[in-house]
Amino acid sequence: MNEQAYVKAVAKNLAASKQRNDEFVRDLESDIADALSAGETWEQIELRMGDPRHVAYEFNDNLSEKERAAGKKRKRTKVIAIVAAVVVVIIAAIAIATWWFLPSQHTAGQQIGVDEQTVIAQAEEAIGYLNADDFAGLESISIEAMADPSAKASIEEARDLISSDWGEFESFGSAYAAEVVQAGQVVEVAEIVAVYENVSVTYTIMFNEDMVLTGLYMK
Structure with missing residues (x-):
């Protein structure tokens, strides 16, 4: 570097x-x-x-203990700011959970003519861009809002909240995809586990009917 x-x-x-x-x-x-x-x-x-x-x-x-306490307070303040930014740029986790379990859930890709593996592969591509810190690549498959600098900052901060040291990407674990139709809109949702040297991360990634990335959540 x-x-x-x-x-x-x-x-x-x-x-x-x-x-x-x-x-x-x-x-x-x-x-x-x-x-x-x-x-x-x-x-x-x-x-x-x-x-x-x-x-x-x-x-x-x-x-010193005083500086450590100040650092923890700064982290808490940052978390609040991150949550606010993520709500603006990325579909909120509560919305993801709500959509995920709605009765209008269907087989992945049913409404748009693709299969589950296509949705999962597109989600893995998005994760690959994140692993490579290739935000230009991520933007190329995303809605315009993801090109906003605050989106990149929110993703980086979300990573740090999970762990400051993920280590190298090793492999993908379990993966699942589904299609949700709400208010006439089609959303493809993929949930994928990615295994790194020091942590496992579950990504929930959402695409619109054109398979353009509209939301990204990690935990």
């Missing part, structure tokens, strides 16, 4: 107050800039500094 991605990876795992985190990030950026000016290559700097998660964890280990 480059310098910007490295600093961002460190910042995502910091657990202090916003002010203290920002100070640490500025110091880290300054240290990198000084090393580059001194003739050290970025590859050498990255090797010397090590895994960005370990840099963040070492910082967190040295925090």
